[in-house]
Amino acid sequence: MCGIAGAKNKQAVENTVEHLKHRGSSCKVKEYGEFSLAHVLHSIVGEVEQPLREDGIISANCEIYNWKDLNEKYGWETENDAQTLLKLLEKKGVSALEELDGIYAFAYFKDGELILARDKLGMNPIWYAETGEDFVFASEKQALEKEDFKPRELHPRRILKYNLETGEVCFENREFFEIDVDESKELEEAAEEVKELFVEAVEKRVPDTDLALLFSGGVDSTMVAAALQELDVEFTCYTSGIQHGNVNAPRDMEWAKKVAEEMDLELESYEASLEEVETELPKITDWISSTSVVKSGVALPFHLALRRNSYGVSGAAEDPGSSTCGDEKVVMTGLGSEQLYAGYHRHQGYLNKECLSGLRSLFENDLYRDNVVSFRNGYELRAPFLDHELIEHALTLPEGFKVKDEYRKYVVRLAAEKLGVPEEVAWRGKTAAQYGSNFDKAISRLAKNKGFDHKQGYLNSFRSKENNRLAALTSGGKDSNAALYRAARRNNEISCLVNLSSGNKESYMFDARKTSEEMERQSEITGSPLLVQQTDGEKEKELQDLEKALGKAIEQYDVEGVIAGAIASTYQRDRVEKVAERLGLKVFAPLWQENQENYMRWLVREGFGVQITHVAARGLEENWIGTVIDEENVEELIDLSREYGFNAAGEGGEYETRVKNFPKSITGL
Structure with a gap:
């Protein structure tokens, strides 16, 4: 995946894309008559530079898992998924998006019309701004904010069309997933289906390069590890946490070490200091354009685990292209399990409706943060629990399969055992990342040290917008x-x-x-x-x-x-x-x-x-x-x-x- 940007004013694109260079190792800005497009390349499949041109022009941030199947279907011989996406759009227009299995955000320019679209879950972001004289877009909010634009996020279930001649913006809405419960299912049968679909979801996301896994020792990340082992894929697990003052050792780090030893996983763990957290928090709020306590608390263990791997203990590099971390360009995560299988305590009653609601808001609550933080550390993020086939299957499950006895995500825990996840891990209770890593306590301590009454006020001090x-x-x-x-x-x-x-x-x-x-x-x-x-x-x-x-x-x-x-x-x-x-x-x-x-x-x-x-x-x-x-x-x-x-x-x-x-x-x- 990569970074994209564009505007009618070429200088605006060049200025904006300067704030996206962390998303790849090379950058191109090209002018096409009245509109300019930019692309920052983080290559996973081939080294094909963008923007690409046939009758239309595309700048895409995509990972299309079925691009080779589409080539075979239509008789194409493209070098990577972006080329296949361009050919599909040329052939069928935006209706072609229903054929894609993958994640994407792209700008497609043809006949005086610019089309912006992203995958309907919102894994890959697009932000845009309308001014009196221009229309500008970019992969990240901060890139537009720093050029004094007033950005808004393109909703994942909307396709934006911009007419260059009239300046008119219109939208086409897309359908989302629906609940379709199959009451005839048996619990054991459903667990076996979850296992099989999950392994397939992991397999299609395995890159040709080395692979990293964000690892907490919980059921979700351990399930990803078990699937990778079943597929005989080499990978390295990363975790981080903090212990300061009289605070206990971070539970997630302890569990990660214990599970890694039991399952013979390669694990890199990093214990941060309070001083590092103080240094990194303002950066994170700038990157994700948010002072949310939850988002910052979750971003910290994510960022610090990957930062140590990519750029050394001394700090994150400004240019990911200078990384000496070898071939690791992809990181997997267990994100999405809570939303699919009612993992949160707020999931009470009408469980499938709660799951669907969680999926609708995932792009705002989690995906943008994780996408941005991963790219700041030189990684592309992949989330197998958010595979569309797995989502559709989860929405067919009776609610009693998701919450049973005292357990949430009951069917997933059964599937995890079938995959070889240790029993005590499969049935381990949920601890949110910011608490299991102790970074929430670190934010509280820093807020108190700085004289703030609460964490929110402390984080708000980092951001004027x-x-x-x-x-x-x-x-x-x-x-x-x-x-x-x-x-x-x-x-x-x-x-x-x-x-x-x-x-x-x-x-x-x-x-x-x-x-x-x-x-x-x-x-x-x-x-x-x-x-x-x-x-x-x-x-x-x-x-x-x-x-x-x-x-x-x-x-x-x-x-x-x-x-x-x-x-x-x-x-x-x-x-x-x-x-x-x-x-x-x-x-x-x-x-x-x-x-x-x-x-x-x-x-x-x-x-x-x-x-x-x-x-x-x-x-x-x-x-x-x-x-x-x-x-x-x-x-x-x-x-x-x-x-x-x-x-x-x-x-x-x-x-x-x-x-x-x-x-x-x-x-x-």
Whole structure:
């Protein structure tokens, strides 16, 4: 895989591509009449330089696993996958994408039209920006930011078409995966199928060069190792962690060493220092264009494990082409298992819907970070769990195969044992990378040392630009305000508030009880402009009104994403996701699957004056109406929820609220 960039202005391309040179060993910028394309080459299959030209022109960042099969099918004799992709586009246009097995991001220019597209999971990134005079795109957000463009990410389920003559941008939407459960399956049969499909997914991703594996000693990375051993592939495992002060040794490093010894794996482990973490954190937030605590905490063990291998202990090189790491250009990861097989504790109820939702947001939550960090260390990332055949199979599995007894990812654990993963590893509990490596604790320590009250504030200090420009769906109640508050604290710009004023008091989606004065007050307090969209509140049709409202938010405020205050309502969250995806928006649900009792206590601690305005649950008498939740009565409310079995946060409509008082830090955001 490689890096790509382009613009009408050749100088803009040359400037932008300077910030992408870490993605390969050579760079070409070529002018084609009114448009210029650039390509940074990180060669895995051949040394064919891009951009490539036939009738049309392509600059591609791709790894197409079935390119030789496509050559045989159509009688072509290309040297690599990018050439095959170009021929396929010349022959069939963008409909050809359905024939591809692989990951890709490309720019295809022909007859005055530029087409940008990426694989529908979003393994390979594209960011773009529209200016008054130009249209520019690049593989990484930071490359555009550093040239003072205002980038937005091309949604993986959208194909962008730019007309050079008119300057018009339009989109074509693509379908995503769907749930198709087969209740006739037997558990053992399903586990055997997972094993076979997984080995095939690993095999197609094995490069001709040396191979690295990010290794934690957990079931996912060990399953990749076991599959590679079955395929008789040589590889080296890499892990990292940190131990400082009185913190215990990093569990992932200990497990990695133990499993490596038991399975006879070659393992390189690296223990970082607190000083190194302090040095690397500002770099990481710059690379990934985000100050997310989770993203930074996961990026650290990834980066430090691979950095030591590629560029030595002293630090990452500016030019990956100068690496002395031999032939290793590819790193495999166990990413994707949690999303496919309900590995997270937030996966509660409607498991396959939760899995599908996780897959939809994977490009935002994980894939961009991992793609960028791997290339900063001279590697291309490959994730066999995200093979399309494996995904389609996972969405046919009954939910009881994914969570059984006390185990999550039950069917995967059975498949792992069948592959030869040691039993204690196959059934080992999940520990997130930032915790198993101790890097989350390291960030906490550094934040405290620097005088910050929390990790987020410390990381925010590294980045002046916002992480995302967001529209906040709001009803004026506690949940939409709390979600907005959390999103703003995470260094996001709240570009506008969006309210659906419903004429139906029984609407499952929107609150019809708030007055326009309350919404205007919220807008004034937060300093964010308010968009109000009227809706009759008719089931399903009200989503068309939501789409209109979010369309206005894009047009007027150039928002990239939407904040939803859902805590446990799959009905609401799923519908917002589908509408947002049609518009190319990301969805942020910072309260999702929050422990409702702890959440109510948190609201009080943070300074939200939450007033109950309506009750509709057994156990909640009318004397609660008008009550402002405080430290004492919140415990009474929680006790009642336990006694009568209603949601402590009112997520099921048991009561409704308005926010009478806001935390001081929310004022003007």
